[in-house]
Amino acid sequence: MIGLAIDSVLALGIVWLALQTVRSVSMLQAVLMFIVFGLLMSLAWARLHAPDLALAEAAIGAGITGALLLVTWRRLQADGHDPVDSELPAQSKWLTIPTACAAALLIVIVGWIALQLPAVPGTAGDLAWQRLGEIGVSNPVTGVLLGFRAYDTLMEMAVLLAAWLGARAVATTYRPGALPGPVHVEVPLVGALLSLVVPISILVAVYLLQAGGSAPGGAFQGGAVLAAGGVLLFLTGRLEAAPRTSGLERVGLILGIAVFSLMGLMVMATGGHMLALPGAWAIYLVETALLLSIALSLVLLFAAAPGLRRMS
16 A cells, blocks of 8 residues: 555656656746656656666656756846746646646557557566576576667667767857856865765776676666766866867767777677677677766767866
């Protein structure tokens, strides 16, 4: 009964926060509601026994995305484009209510169909569980991602790199500095917190990378946590946008795809299957490269800049 009560509160809270996010007349309030929505979603994934998704949702959905929305709101406000309540168009109940009813009906239909489908044996999770010894890890989630969905994992990295390239193509203007206005004000408390939080983010990222072979974690979760440390450095002015991408940053951006692809081609050259990683050492090598590329890509996307450099 306690578990059912918790799940009911989570479900109602998620729906209410989603509604408040899209209906809020204040941009700042909508952003804050979205951040809380992401935190509740991470709790929901944890309740569904999906800790890997919960970690990713908390780090990326609520953390980095929430910070990005707050910075966007700050930039709009500084540029004089922040809308006030009177400038927002009135919302028509004749449109919102039918849309909400149609969406709810669609959810009910999809859920009912999913419940009617028979359970199919031999799924990727079952196969990964049976062959964990061959894959070289004891975590079935990592086994599925790198043993049965290696192409998907590689394409996810390609999508992340393409997102950064697309952002660079769209953002034609270069905006130096972390935020509009004075950013060189040194606050002693901020420096002390950074000296504590940033090293902890590195340690947590390394732990998640190492734990990914036997417990929830891995390159994507660790990369998101490491990127959070970089975002903090950017927001506090320790890092600033650079006018061009350095050679080291270019290597970091393509490192994950390059190492993953080269490892897969090496296995194929020795008579194996493409991307069939030969043991735990290859998995950790690929995961380390992926972690660095993910972290760098997320920080550069957040900064909306070609590169980063230390504040001069």
